[in-house]
Amino acid sequence: MKQFEANFDGLVGPTHNYAGLSFGNVASYSNAAQASNPKAAAKQGLQKAKALADLGMVQGVLAPQERPDLYTLRRIGFSGTDAEVLQKAAKQAPALLNACCSASSMWTANAATVSPSADTRDGKVHFTPANLVDKLHRSIEPLTTGNILKATFNNDRHFKHHLHLPEHANFGDEGAANHTRLCSDYGKAGVELFVYGQSATNPNAPKPVKYPARQTLEASQAVARLHQLEDESCVFMQQNPDVIDQGVFHNDVISVGNQNVLFYHEQAFLDTEAKFAEISRKMNSEVHFIKVSTEQVSIDDAVRSYLFNTQIITLPNGEMAIVAPTDCQENPAVFAYLNELTTLGTPIKQVKYFDVKQSMQNGGGPACLRLRVAMNEQEIAAVNQHTLMNDALFNKLNSWVEKHYRDTLTVADLADPQLIIESRTALDELTQILKLGSVYQFQK
Numbered sequence: 001m002k003q004f005e006a007n008f009d010g011l012v013g014p015t016h017n018y019a020g021l022s023f024g025n026v027a028s029y030s031n032a033a034q035a036s037n038p039k040a041a042a043k044q045g046l047q048k049a050k051a052l053a054d055l056g057m058v059q060g061v062l063a064p065q066e067r068p069d070l071y072t073l074r075r076i077g078f079s080g081t082d083a084e085v086l087q088k089a090a091k092q093a094p095a096l097l098n099a100c101c102s103a104s105s106m107w108t109a110n111a112a113t114v115s116p117s118a119d120t121r122d123g124k125v126h127f128t129p130a131n132l133v134d135k136l137h138r139s140i141e142p143l144t145t146g147n148i149l150k151a152t153f154n155n156d157r158h159f160k161h162h163l164h165l166p167e168h169a170n171f172g173d174e175g176a177a178n179h180t181r182l183c184s185d186y187g188k189a190g191v192e193l194f195v196y197g198q199s200a201t202n203p204n205a206p207k208p209v210k211y212p213a214r215q216t217l218e219a220s221q222a223v224a225r226l227h228q229l230e231d232e233s234c235v236f237m238q239q240n241p242d243v244i245d246q247g248v249f250h251n252d253v254i255s256v257g258n259q260n261v262l263f264y265h266e267q268a269f270l271d272t273e274a275k276f277a278e279i280s281r282k283m284n285s286e287v288h289f290i291k292v293s294t295e296q297v298s299i300d301d302a303v304r305s306y307l308f309n310t311q312i313i314t315l316p317n318g319e320m321a322i323v324a325p326t327d328c329q330e331n332p333a334v335f336a337y338l339n340e341l342t343t344l345g346t347p348i349k350q351v352k353y354f355d356v357k358q359s360m361q362n363g364g365g366p367a368c369l370r371l372r373v374a375m376n377e378q379e380i381a382a383v384n385q386h387t388l389m390n391d392a393l394f395n396k397l398n399s400w401v402e403k404h405y406r407d408t409l410t411v412a413d414l415a416d417p418q419l420i421i422e423s424r425t426a427l428d429e430l431t432q433i434l435k436l437g438s439v440y441q442f443q444k
């Protein structure tokens, strides 16, 4: 049976804005309070998704969340009509309103951790939504994420959906951004590499001092248990706390893998040599560890350009390509490195650049925008087919964005009650386009 790795990109929601909500994420902080362009953001995302579909990749989309999140605002004591709730929050607690208006669900690398059926004991594809407890604006995503995943991977025979982990710092979980699956072929059992920022229960273990480590070892272990993975197919590796303190808030800002390739910065991990030996032993086949040295690319350049927040994809002809943001072209050291990379004799043979600047300004590159789901033909046939990218869906979604999205949005605009109506109208129509049923609270 044929095997694929599908990418499910998050559609950018109508409230995409720059509120500076993510302490430890340099781009989010430095672009705080700029005006955003939700329409351009959504179109940039669609262009990338469509280009991958055109390359012959299996490409899907995941619906965004309902924002403003009036349910959370009511839960914390704002009352009255929807408009009153919004306006009271804007006046009394603007930071809470901002947290309830983020379009952050667009970064679907943080939607969930996914284990393909080749790795799991029951032969199903397992999904655990990330609880995202480290950031208030993201901690309100997991329940709706679960609804959207169930409506997209809507078949009990092939897909197993878990509840997100307990909402406590000990179980801080950021999903696939800290999870890489290595394998010789998508359909063969692989090694699942879980990269954590700190151990919550071991006070002596290293941890960052300036910025938060969002992923715990305990969370990664819990996901591995839920997903019925064998010990022999898991590796738990700690991220270097020094790079977290330099703005590497997720492992996918400093390394990315695909099949038998792990592309990484030499400062990415702790205990690198021993852990790579464990990966090689558990893989039982050749792994290409492609190391980038500090001399070639500094941590600062990696964080600014998102060299490692690229997607490495295997094209239908078997060659690998790297999908990079145009910011990598604009950084001389990174651009020089990428030009050289394709000549080094590694499986990576080409680089494709995409403008995803609207997302980059909030610290989300090409890899943040997608959730990978390795599936065989039968599993792909069991996916909600209306979520899979093709010419018709691309055209429909572009017209939908054109019709409903604003081309400028400031943080002050988040208090505008009209945004509730616009957003709900757009999402209601989207659930019809994608045939998701009622996944949002306002539809229940």
Ligand SMILES: NCCC[C@H](NC(=O)CCC(=O)O)C(=O)O
Binding pocket: 017, 018, 019, 020, 021, 022, 025, 028, 029, 102, 104, 107, 109, 110, 135, 138, 177, 250, 362, 363, 364, 365, 368
């Ligand atoms: N994987 C990329 C995630 C980026 C995301 N940024 C944000 O939420 C910024 C939102 C703002 O500042 O408005 C985060 O840090 O979790």
